[in-house]
Amino acid sequence: MYIAAVLRRVIENHKASLKRRFEYISEGIIKPGAETLLNKIYTELYITEGESEGVNKEHEVWQVELVSRAQTTEDTPINCNDIFKPLPGQEKNIRTVMTKGVAGIGKTVSVQKFILDWIDGVANQNVDFIFPLPFRELNLVRSDHYSLHKLLLDFHPELKELKDGEEYKDCQVVFIFDGLDESRLPLNFQQNMISDLKQTSSVDVLMTSLIQGTLLHSAHIWITSRPAATSQIPVQCIDQVTEVRGFNDPQKEQYFRKRISDESQASRIISHIKTSRSLHIMCHIPVFCWIAATVLLLYKTKDIPKTLTEMFIHFLLIQTRRKDQKYQSGTGTDEEKLLKSQKDILLKLGELAFNNLENGNLMFYKEDLKECGIDVSEASVYSGMCTEIFKEESVFHQRKVYCFVHLSIQEFLGAVFVFHSYVTENLKTLKSLLSEEHEPMLGLQSNDHLHVLLKSAVDEALKSRNGHLDLFLRFLMGISLESNQRLLKGLLIHKHSTSKSVKETCQYIKKLNREDLSPERCINLFHCLFEMNDHSMHTEIKKYLESPKNIKQKLSPAHCSALAHILLMSEEVLDEFDLKKYNTSDEGRRRLLPAVRCYRKARLAECKLTDKSFGILATVLQSPNSLTELDLCNSDLGDSGFQLLSNGLSSPHCKLQTLRLAECTLTYKSCGIVATVLQSPNSLTELDLSNNVLGDSGIQLLSNGMFSPHCKLQTLRLSEYTLTDKSCGIVATVLQSPNTLIELDLSNNDLGDSGIQLLSNGLSSPHCKLQTLRLSDCLISEKGCFCLASALSSNPSHLKELDLSYNHPGESGLELLSDRLEDPVCKLEKLNLDHGGEGRVLFGPHKYACELTLNPNTADTRLSLSEGNRKVTRVRKEQLYPDHPERFDGWDQVLCREGLSRRCYWEAEWSGGAATVGVAYKSLQRKGESNDSALGYNDKSWSLFCSSGNYSAWHIFKHTFIPVPSSRSRRVGVYLDWPAGTLCFYSVSSDTLTHLHTFHSTFTEPLYPGFWVYSDSSVSLCQIT
Template sequence: MASAKDLLDKSLNKLNKAELKKFQWCLVNDHECISNSEIENADILDTVDKMVAHFGPEEAVKITVEILRKMNQNNLAEQLENKHKQAQAEGSIEDPALVGASSKPIEAQAEGSIEDPALVGASSKPLEGSTAEDSKAALHEISLRLKNKLKQECERILVGNSQRGHQKYLNDIYTDLCVVENETGGIVSEHEVRQNEFKLFDAKDTPIQSNKFFKVHNGRRNKKVLTMGIAGVGKTVSVNKFILDWAEGKENQDIALIFPLPFCSLNLIKEEYSLIGLLHKYFFSCPEELPSLPEGEGKVMFIFDGLDECRFPLNFKEDDRFTDVKGKTTMSKIITNLIKTHLVPSALIWITSRPAAASLIPRNYINQVTEVRGFNDEQKEQYFNKNSSPEVAGNIIRHIRKSRSLYIMCHIPVFCWISLTVLQPLLARKSNDKTPTTLTGMYTSFLLTQQQQMTAKYSYPEPKANARSFDEIILKLGKLAFQQLEKGNLIFYKEDLEECGLDVSEGSVFSGLCTQIFQEEKAVSARNVYSFVHLSIQEFLAALYVFLISKDEKAKLLFQSMREKLAWELSRKTLFQLYKGAINKALQSENGHLDLFLRFLLGLSVESNQSDLKELVPGLKLKTKNMKNTVDYIKKKIENEKSVERTINLFYCVSELKNDFVEEIQKNLSSGNLSEQNLSSAQWSGLVFVLLISEETQEKFELQKYRRSDEAVTRLMQVIKNTRKALLQCCYLTAQCCESLSSVLQSSNSFLRELDLSNNDLHDSGVQLLSDGLKSPNCQLEILRLQCCNLTAQCCESLSSVLQSSNSFLRELDLSNNDLQDSRVQLLSDGLKDPNCQMEILR
């Protein structure tokens, strides 16, 4: 007998074109979960696929029968219904929860004549003292119930991550993410936008799919996986997709039970629980549904999402061994003993975390570390194409490519959503004068779209007596954002909101605006947790609050009764003093946690952003101030700042101010004037900034275009590290620059694959320094050209040791026009014979 899809396909094929259109029209109008855009250009097969994906095969057939009868296609409806009943009787219709479990009929499974993959290897010990067969059947029932529950919870996700926002089917909008078998190469405590700007995607990283994390490979399986990734990059969505694929029978069917336990909910459980009691509370209505856990290897999986949100201590040092799944203890002890494999030793464990919190779990308890990098360039385009028309997607991609800052941020899926929300309506207009080109402009425009949506949604004939105005809500959310940002908190509780005048019970937190940028997590206890959907939104609102509280009388009056006093006493200072204080505070931060806040704060002073602010806050009186003092102060800081990362952020601040300092450097670059000037420290830093944000230099950097000297190599190390091909030939270089180049080769986040140093006066001493870098385990250099570098026989010993190094990736080496001598070339020959040598071309 045919499957449900076959039956639906054959039935709809009997309709003519007009009748099919009518069927699709009825489908969209009767069932809100399928949108008109999904079905508009769908053929019969697409329509069937959409229905089965949304409703499951059983429900899809029932809905089709109903619609056919509504269209007076009674004979066709009756034929479909009869064939479907016959197929069910013979056991050939697939149950979505069992897809992939077995190719044999469901009846066979019920009779115990075949093995369910999830039960193979499971303990023969009965769940409740019954027979082994009864135990397997009971576990099968538990698995089905759990799959149905998790499928309902995971099949839709909130667009914008809001508690009351618009939900879409995950399978309809899911875009693959770049996940790699590698830990972050950056400092894990750095600000996450800073990490994104300095570490993108590297060829040496091994891509891996999330649904393959726990597959058996060569007879082995990773039992404990830690997945890291910055906020908003897609860790939780990856978890939901993993669970949904399991619940729908598509992947990992050898796992019988999956229990997702997010830390933000576990934080709220203060009393002691047993592990079994905890699972009953979360997943089952009564204890009888899960009397015990199966003991087979890898049959049970626990997913702990959001380690960075954990608010109780995880103690891995003390000997607190705990093995009783039915014994009550603390959340901390349950989790640590699961990870230590004292509790349910056979279980699979998946933990997700932002990088800064990943060290809470010692590495010796983890089998594999993976990292979610977000969208690569191709996946960005896929996202925009999947969530809009090809024309709109093309316009958005072309626009964000003009701004390196915006394009880098689009590695974060949440920022892609913000960009789509803002740019889709703006780019459709004939005049694009107000289309944002900076981060501050993008977030200000985003807030404006939320205000417009709120106005449209909550425009009553007569305003409600207790209705909160948009600007009042913005200020209160801003105060919350600022206070919690200073403390380093990303999640908040009811009392934190109430301290800022936000009353959750009256719904002011979810006033239209907040359904898009603020989320509420339901938990098992009475306490709920709240957060902004992304750290950057919290930083923007914090900056907006500081900006308004320092300039707007209405904002000051709102909090006057509470005797407001900002940190650093910002409210008492002039605008320049406010900016100066914020710049100093940001530079003092070791991890750069105020970097983006500072960019937003300065960007809000720009006239184009202030015109939008006046729309957001009616009656706001703003005068555009001359920012020359602030820019001069930033330039002075750039002159003295030694940290490349902090200097880069200061230049981003200058860009947000739309100052011509960066433009001057870009003009000088294009005219070639820089090669003739004596550059100041600030100009060197500006040159580094301009080259780092250039797409061209990320692929190829040519030193000749800028300055031919050892100093230039030292000054531009960050640019050389960030390019794939560094062409430094004929630049009057000496051995002095080779120390800097060696440190680039040894850097863990260097992208350099080709280095041309031909026609420079390096000598053997320079090659010796380079060799130290070439033997580093971090070095990924494949092509090295040293033609005409005044080398002698002495360098051959260094290069031979490189060829014999197990760390060397060199496959092409050019030593032409050097005085090497026959005897020393013999040393190179020995290196070439070494099994570690990967050389393909030697000149």
């Protein structure tokens, strides 16, 4: 009873102590009375599950969002209070959590919020103790004779009533090790661990034992770190990885409104930030929001900083002005004089910053300060003068540590120091950046020699594996601009023009052989161009993506995030965004989507987008953007995705003129949504809804929108297989009313002559202004052609092009329509009657049946051909085939003789264990067992793998799993529409076709049907009647 009472008292005292320590937030300003209650200003951060395998050691300048788990295609937001709770679908027990995030992203604030909510009874009430042990303070513990309880007593004296720490075994305890990146402890997980709470050891052994779980295994461990430092903890010691991504767009605005009490001021700043795309992007990091708020509160004009360097220069000027007011009673507002008065302080801080960049040090101790000529006894004056640049903290046993309030400020001042060293010819500083051959050139200060320095800095930064000089390089490039040097006049005195050097450096960066560089280094070079006001990043990114190496090199989701941010920073309107050109994962493609807002055209076809992706697109359309053309063909949009997208289509910001939604799994429901969009003010002039299951009911709903005076549609494509003659009657009604249609595509529908007769009623109307009509493969015979010819006579002044290919016009129909071409009154200029014939009035793809035979010269020697070269069997005994350059000699494959470049249909039946049915270009490699010669494993072939338990479609070694057909049929139908670029596979059972998969491509050569036959299996070409 007594022990329980003591424990309760200790817990209450412990909470009170933590409350005093964590309830305030300073945001870099360390002045009495300047603190703000955390709960008053706290803005929710976006935290997600992060990668769990491998370590990303890259610098955080580009690492805004890290790689997600390979199997995670959608972000799972995590509340900071729930980090020890399993995510949906997880059943594991989570003991140790690693939270990663770039400097300033909000890791420590998340820890602070976690602790406060526990103290205030908001969350985690099953926890008895939370012990925050920041690594910056653990660094100061020197003794090797610490038990766990003794160490905790030094940090938390209120625990003194507990005897030896044995009570912790019966309590729910959370240890928080904040700032792994600041650790100077030798964390060795290979050495002997301890397990006894009373045993003494060094602090690093206590830490590793706790993390590994040999000591107090029941405790929960939370470690926070910048990404590059996470490799210090073995992967097997971490149960869950989370990632702090900072603020999303709504959270940015919420932050400014909470931080700035004057609502009109907050609105003005938010408005200014939104006008600068680059500044808006940078504010995803909370510390940048703080810096931006500090600067923009004092800048009333619209001429606000738009680059990183400009923002930091203005921030520095504000701090020097504040220092002047505080310590010198004000010497005026002359910024040159202010910088001169503080030049010594700022350059010493710059030297400290630069000297420690190489080692990645963020925390400094008295010995670090002494090396830069900073008297430790005067350090508090330095931090007092620059409270929002450099700060002094009293930590463990009141020992002092010093740091820049953010890594970016350290790198900025480091760049200022280096540029000043160049101006003053300080070779000692510059030697670390210059190769020996370039050192003598700095004896005389000149514009050309500045180029040498910048070029050498680029080369030095590119050598880094983890990019520790990336942000420093960006600042150095930015400071080289004369406009920025003028802002720093008083600190930098440079008499020579730098414009030539800047231009030469930009050209040097553009000419670098990027094939030898990692994506991270290339991305930072794009940032450097932006800092030097060179806005050709889009062109450079395009060159980078199209280089031979990078076509094959896969971009991580983090790369894609950084690229999207760079593209968004461009203030110019770009032409075309093609998502397929980015070799990345589904998650990577999703992270690129926000960049489409600065393009006129967005090609997003066949990119495996999800509802979340369509929500992002809707958000883009709901905000100011440049999009006039959007292609989403062959995506899993569906009615639910289109419902999300429609929120953007209905926005007054939406200026889309062309919307392509072919083969997007839409139904009649989406037609109703389209109609609603058309009935409101909109800019749509071209709409493609081909190859969806709309049906006649969908066309009826769509027509409601086309009757609206707001409808501006000029081109409508409805090529599919679900429309009947009823749809023709509905379309005719639209054509008989005032409308704007000039092109209509109803190809590949079973309209028949009855449908054409109804459609002709609309074509005859004086309201009909159609210039192009496509009716390819619509089961039209002579009777239908008569109706069309009659309509052309009644309304001869508009239709210029008529496509009736793959129909059966007959001689009389052909003659009648040909007469219209010769009629001087009729405007018809182009008439397509190709590939006609009696068989074209059959239903389904059977009308395109073709005869195929296997080519013996291509068959692997383990394949035997029979039945007039229409059957292939995998045999154990090698066949005595003659050598031939077209013969496969690695994979058990064979191609057909016939090369196809039109619409064709064939069927094949497999037996045995498994087989692959596919098509390939004749240029497919034949020799060896590489991917280049395997059907479906390269860019010259497409295939369907079939087995009793697994079906999958393959192209360029990427596969899509397909449910095994319920009929269990082993007969496969293949329909090729070569001109349209589609290849469809079907399961055939009792003449019923069940769709399995469709490939979409731009075919450049005739395609040869082929087969890959596995052990004890065979494939036969079927006769189609």
